[in-house]
Amino acid sequence: MEIWIVSVILLLALYLFVSERIPIDVTAVTIVVALLVTRILTPAEAVAGFAHPAVITVGSMFLISRALVRTGAVEFIGRRIIALSRGDFRLALVVILLTVALASAFINNTPVVVLFIPVVMSMSCEFGLSPSKFLIPVSFASILAGTCTLIGTSTNIIVSDLSLASGYGALGMFELAVVGLPIAVIGLAYLLLVAPRILPALANPVCEMQNSDSKRYLAEVGIARGSRLVGREPLEVFAARYPSVDVLELIRYSHIYHPPRDPVSISPGDLLLIKGSANDLVAILHQEDVELPYADKTLSFGVGAANPMVVELMVVPPSSLRGKRLVETGLMKDPDTQVIAIQRSGLQYTEKQLRDVRLRTGDILLVWCTEAKLEYLRANSDAILIEDVHQTIVLKGKAWKALIIFAGLVLAATTGLADIMVCALTGSLLMILTGCLQMRDAYKALQGDVLLLIAGTIALGTAMEKTGTSRLYADALLGLLEGASPTVVLGGILLLTSVSTQIISNNATAVLLFPIAVSVALGLGVDPRPFILAVCYGASACFATPIGYQTNLLVYGPGGYRFSDYFKLGVPLNLLVLVLGTLLIPRFWPF
Numbered sequence: 001m002e003i004w005i006v007s008v009i010l011l012l013a014l015y016l017f018v019s020e021r022i023p024i025d026v027t028a029v030t031i032v033v034a035l036l037v038t039r040i041l042t043p044a045e046a047v048a049g050f051a052h053p054a055v056i057t058v059g060s061m062f063l064i065s066r067a068l069v070r071t072g073a074v075e076f077i078g079r080r081i082i083a084l085s086r087g088d089f090r091l092a093l094v095v096i097l098l099t100v101a102l103a104s105a106f107i108n109n110t111p112v113v114v115l116f117i118p119v120v121m122s123m124s125c126e127f128g129l130s131p132s133k134f135l136i137p138v139s140f141a142s143i144l145a146g147t148c149t150l151i152g153t154s155t156n157i158i159v160s161d162l163s164l165a166s167g168y169g170a171l172g173m174f175e176l177a178v179v180g181l182p183i184a185v186i187g188l189a190y191l192l193l194v195a196p197r198i199l200p201a202l203a204n205p206v207c208e209m210q211n212s213d214s215k216r217y218l219a220e221v222g223i224a225r226g227s228r229l230v231g232r233e234p235l236e237v238f239a240a241r242y243p244s245v246d247v248l249e250l251i252r253y254s255h256i257y258h259p260p261r262d263p264v265s266i267s268p269g270d271l272l273l274i275k276g277s278a279n280d281l282v283a284i285l286h287q288e289d290v291e292l293p294y295a296d297k298t299l300s301f302g303v304g305a306a307n308p309m310v311v312e313l314m315v316v317p318p319s320s321l322r323g324k325r326l327v328e329t330g331l332m333k334d335p336d337t338q339v340i341a342i343q344r345s346g347l348q349y350t351e352k353q354l355r356d357v358r359l360r361t362g363d364i365l366l367v368w369c370t371e372a373k374l375e376y377l378r379a380n381s382d383a384i385l386i387e388d389v390h391q392t393i394v395l396k397g398k399a400w401k402a403l404i405i406f407a408g409l410v411l412a413a414t415t416g417l418a419d420i421m422v423c424a425l426t427g428s429l430l431m432i433l434t435g436c437l438q439m440r441d442a443y444k445a446l447q448g449d450v451l452l453l454i455a456g457t458i459a460l461g462t463a464m465e466k467t468g469t470s471r472l473y474a475d476a477l478l479g480l481l482e483g484a485s486p487t488v489v490l491g492g493i494l495l496l497t498s499v500s501t502q503i504i505s506n507n508a509t510a511v512l513l514f515p516i517a518v519s520v521a522l523g524l525g526v527d528p529r530p531f532i533l534a535v536c537y538g539a540s541a542c543f544a545t546p547i548g549y550q551t552n553l554l555v556y557g558p559g560g561y562r563f564s565d566y567f568k569l570g571v572p573l574n575l576l577v578l579v580l581g582t583l584l585i586p587r588f589w590p591f
Helices: 002-019 024-037 053-070 073-085 089-104 109-127 135-146 154-165 177-198 278-287 371-379 396-415 420-433 439-445 448-467 469-480 486-500 506-524 529-539 550-559 563-588
Strands: 217-223 246-252 255-257 271-276 309-315 337-343 364-369 383-386
Touching: 002 024, 002 448, 002 469, 024 448, 053 154, 053 396, 053 420, 053 439, 053 448, 073 396, 089 109, 089 135, 089 177, 109 135, 109 550, 135 177, 135 550, 135 563, 154 420, 154 448, 154 506, 154 529, 177 529, 177 563, 217 278, 217 364, 271 278, 278 309, 278 337, 278 396, 309 371, 364 371, 371 383, 396 420, 420 439, 448 469, 448 506, 469 486, 469 506, 486 506, 486 529, 486 563, 506 529, 529 563
Parallel strands: none
Antiparallel strands: 217 271, 217 337, 246 255, 246 271, 309 364, 309 383, 337 364
């Protein structure tokens, strides 16, 4: 009776995962509740998945990936390498795929693809290329490379922890590479040769709307005594590192110099009126020898109770700020806020200094404030609060710290100095303590639906083991392959896993099929290790549809694709994983 109950819950879960009639995290909680109500699992067994090392490790890797993106560490490398392509389509495709593959081998591949979508779109606009020729290969390259290391994808971490908990040992950092690397190399070669021929050359719909740098602000920065900018030409000080930033005026006491016309060198006490994006302005305040005039403290993104952030405030029609000089507003007088810059349509105003600008409807102020101040700003009817700009600020000055922490994590996990969960948890803590990631961003980086999915499917896997359901299904599979060699049965597990991951998530596939794969191996009387590795490779082999893997869905809209585009390009890759996996896995992990 228990086997029937678990089977019904399994079928219902599969239906809900595929149809997404309700969100996957709700489905995961439904699984846990169903197993509790039917008394298949005890309360402790049902919620054990929430404390599973896989949940902790995957959650920590989300934070580390977010910190690497937040500091610009990955973007810096990616954009520099892509610059080498110089508009040549073939070279651009090679450079992009290799860069994505290298990054995805060590970083969760979802943020890598998220990072490269705008890079590909902007590059396509600049060089007149079609992004639809690039985006599916970017997703597929990230998936292929993700199977080369333990931390390349969350699926590998989950299977490793399940293997350890089952008594078969965890996976090594580079253990998967012996099979994953040949598959990735051949798969990348296939993408380079075939993708340009198969994928459509669609027009880039965002080129005309591209405005990543169009939202620019006016800001004043002061030159302190002893600044290394003293004596330099105003037009030269930011040109090399911030080419999009314009120096409009140099203000010295009551006199205004226009650098393009007036030859003048910077002196202590000067004010520079500059125009640039929020990201560049914050970077200049962090990294250059300048300061905000009229401010008692410097801009900081470090750890502390203040938890500072950058937001936008828009002056609305009924606002009491209208007509007031900026220096007269409470924003300039409040110790918990600093006005960094102002944006106005046309960027025109007649006052000599920014502090004297009289605000009007539609003006947008770029403001530093503490998180505690946000509640007050939200309740204030004088301006509309826009918090999203904080998420666009890249803390470039901390990129080297993030890279050092990440390199230490990989080194410690590779050498066996510490367990991967310990390494990931320590790495995420160091990212926060060094200011590479704020707690506010850390909470947002945690993908709760994925973590709940892992916990819920672990509970279902436990129920399948406890009731003998997985053994029943394993016997059924063995019955279909009766008399076949372990290699053929291994190929059957790979095929089943690969097909399943096309319609449900890779993580859910791995957790649900892991106990079945182990049971099949034990039924054959062979070592379960090769079958565990087959689940790893098969669960990530999602190339034929856009719905089974998150990165495939990410590029679906921007590339303007159809389901058939994934099927035509992806089925040969699925066959590649099936054939090479069946041939190579037994060579490195004998039965």
